[in-house]
Amino acid sequence: MNETRRAVLEQLAAGPVSGPALADDLEISRAAVWKHVEALRDAGFEIESTGSGYRLDADADTIDAYSGPAIEYGLEAPFSVEFHETIGSTNDRARELAAAGESDVVVVADEQTGARGRLERAWDSPSGGVWMSVVCRPSIPPARAPLYTLAGAVAVTQTAREAGVDAAIKWPNDVIVPVGDDGAYHKLAGILTEMEGETDRIEWLVMGIGLNANLSRESLPEGATSVRAEVGDVDRRIFVQRVLEAFDEYRSDLEAVVPAWRDLAATPGQRVRVEVADTTIVGRAIDVTDRGALRVETDDGERTVTAGDCEHLRPA
Numbered sequence: 001m002n003e004t005r006r007a008v009l010e011q012l013a014a015g016p017v018s019g020p021a022l023a024d025d026l027e028i029s030r031a032a033v034w035k036h037v038e039a040l041r042d043a044g045f046e047i048e049s050t051g052s053g054y055r056l057d058a059d060a061d062t063i064d065a066y067s068g069p070a071i072e073y074g075l076e077a078p079f080s081v082e083f084h085e086t087i088g089s090t091n092d093r094a095r096e097l098a099a100a101g102e103s104d105v106v107v108v109a110d111e112q113t114g115a116r117g118r119l120e121r122a123w124d125s126p127s128g129g130v131w132m133s134v135v136c137r138p139s140i141p142p143a144r145a146p147l148y149t150l151a152g153a154v155a156v157t158q159t160a161r162e163a164g165v166d167a168a169i170k171w172p173n174d175v176i177v178p179v180g181d182d183g184a185y186h187k188l189a190g191i192l193t194e195m196e197g198e199t200d201r202i203e204w205l206v207m208g209i210g211l212n213a214n215l216s217r218e219s220l221p222e223g224a225t226s227v228r229a230e231v232g233d234v235d236r237r238i239f240v241q242r243v244l245e246a247f248d249e250y251r252s253d254l255e256a257v258v259p260a261w262r263d264l265a266a267t268p269g270q271r272v273r274v275e276v277a278d279t280t281i282v283g284r285a286i287d288v289t290d291r292g293a294l295r296v297e298t299d300d301g302e303r304t305v306t307a308g309d310c311e312h313l314r315p316a
């Protein structure tokens with residue numbers, strides 16, 4: 001949000017404050033004050049006009065709007081937000097921004113019409129979900145990049161738990177809700193990380209998060225679940241803020257990622273089938289390594305898998 005608009009908002013939050021007083025204080029014209037107020041209203045802020053001036057509805061949590069300025073307002077992490085009502089894929093837009101040199105920008109959309117999962121699989125993104133892509137330029141070697149993705153999964157899972165959902169992580173970065181005790185689950189969220197760089201340096205990294213928030217199960221593919229189906233609707237503005245704040249904490253403390261991931265993961269201890277390039281590994285998942293690779297105990301000994309599609313199986 002631009003500096004002046006933020007200053008207007010802060011004064012309105014402490015208000016009521018009159019238009020002329022705001023104009024004097026911020027050294028802008030009254031017409032400019034009015035424009036800022038209207039823009040903030042368009043962004044979803046509840047601004048009342050009272051006899052003694054403008055005032056922001058005191059309880060910021062009543063902002064049910066979902067927009068760039070609304071998400072940036074009160075966000076305690078250094079990201080700017082680009083919001084779209086509808087877009088093809090937030091990851092595609094984030095890649096454009098990354099290629100243009102941007103950093104710490106988050107592209108958020110209410111609806112996506114051409115979203116992708118891994119391996120070019122389609123990702124259903126109707127209006128009502130949380131579809132977002134974070135652009136970062138981390139100064140870490142590419143081999144440590146999976147920690148960023150795990151940090152994203154940790155951030156989403158923690159936030160979903162705060163909202164009351166019994167969420168857990170399926171290796172490497174699916175967020176699931178277990179169904180019963182025999183390894184069955186529904187998928188709540190998925191993460192798609194894309195990056196560019198050289199062998200020793202990451203140029204940019206885009207982490208796309210797709211979380212089924214305020215959506216009914218009927219509007220989602222078989223096997224999916226949503227926050228609405230589990231516990232009811234969430235305030236997506238607050239949800240996105242919490243995810244970004246948690247992600248920001250973990251990316252600045254990568255050592256904390258794997259321990260946090262372990263605490264939230266459903267995979268260790270499960271019988272799994274992992275599809276890796278041209279082979280399939282079946283066995284019992286033991287743990288993850290310090291870099292987030294999965295250790296699987298198979299009939300032919302232990303295998304470590306750095307990437308692949310993992311399925312939890314019923315106990316043998």
Ligand code: BT5
Pocket residue numbers: 088089090091092112114115116117118119121122123124125131132133174187188189190191192208209210211212220221223224225
């Ligand atoms: C993923 O892929 O789980 C990563 C999904 C990432 C989506 C985000 S949304 C914001 C950003 N912009 C994008 O264009 N993408 C990212 P994968 O593990 O390949 O899972 C894909 C599979 O999940 C599909 O083949 C379907 O079976 C299933 N699926 C599709 N849409 C789903 C949904 N909304 N909820 C749960 N499962 C879904």
